[in-house]
Amino acid sequence: MRIDKYLWCVRYYKTRNMVTEACKKNHVTVNGQLAKPSKEVFPTDKITFRKDQITQIITVLDIPDNRVSAKLVDMYRKNETPAEVYEHLELLKLSKEHYRKNGTGRPTKKDRRDIDEFGNSPNPTLPEGEGDES
Template sequence: MTDKLRLDKWLWAARFYKTRSLAVDEIGKGRVLVNDQPAKPAREVGPGDTITLRKETPAMHVRVIAVSAVRGPAPVARTLYEETPESAAARAHAAEMRRLAPEPAQAITDGRPTKRDRRLIDLVRGK
């Protein structure tokens, strides 16, 4: 293992993105920051760097522990980084809020009639 690696390769090897081209696209859109700075795909990252990924609503902040140019199994990929405690807490809180949120469909009172509603409508119309 080397001590520096391209950002897109590292994101791919750490299994944040399925392909390097997806990682390049997300970096280009500004959704990946290195040490709170916008980065380019060729930016080299090494142990100690902080990477912010905005894939989901609370951004994920990870600290690079190791670099690997090969994409291995998920348990090995998890050894390449460590999520910050603040990021883990924020993501857990967001997941809990999503779990406790009311079902959106319950607020809908009108809409397409059910089969039972249609039968009642047909009965009223005399069909």
């Protein structure tokens, strides 16, 4: 089976076109060699690919006839990606949400006033009156 079809069948990519693009950008290797979308994969092949800032490592256990349900994916591949990689991804997600939560939209008037007040608060290390610019 072709590598693009295999990665699509085991639900790592949503479309075969996405797999093809990943192959063209040299994000997919089979047994340590760069893979074109038409590269054939066989059981026991080790596939390494980069997706969503994670380098995934999987071993082909069997070849599916066509796209399989999410429950049956483990019959066709063995995920060998280290756990530290997933922990690193969680840290990246948390660092992006450091200032504001996703989906909160633009700051409200109250948020803006709080931000302005925080920025205009007097510096406690300076003596009284030296930090004011009035």
